[in-house]
Amino acid sequence: xxxxxxxxxxxxxxxxxxxxxxxNESTQSLTGAKIKAQARRNVRSEVVEVEWNVSIVDGFANIxxxxxETLLMKEGNYVYDLEIELPNGFIKTILEGKLTIEDGVxx
Numbered sequence: 001x002x003x004x005x006x007x008x009x010x011x012x013x014x015x016x017x018x019x020x021x022x023x024n025e026s027t028q029s030l031t032g033a034k035i036k037a038q039a040r041r042n043v044r045s046e047v048v049e050v051e052w053n054v055s056i057v058d059g060f061a062n063i064x065x066x067x068x069e070t071l072l073m074k075e076g077n078y079v080y081d082l083e084i085e086l087p088n089g090f091i092k093t094i095l096e097g098k099l100t101i102e103d104g105v106x107x
């Protein structure tokens with residue numbers, strides 16, 4: 001069984017969400033690569049609950065959601081993964097974890 005690195009994430013509705021992942025120690029160049037990240041209620045769910053904005057700059061993947069986007073999210077517990085597509089068409093899931101979305105008190 002191949003295990004992926006795990007990183008659990010937390011988003012509070014109404015907050016800006018930003019996470020930076022460092023790929024500078026990777027042996028693979030990320031030039032021209034694309035990263036896709038989605039969260040669902042469970043791995044078998046057809047419904048994508050959250051899709052992240054992901055950009056790659058100088059070996060760092062920046063995953064973010066604006067305040068407006070987090071306000072529209074549904075509270076709950078989800079699973080997510082992150083996959084990378086290299087310019088040669090190679091696709092690999094490189095990270096997975098749990099995502100918790102909670103309401104904030106301050107509005």
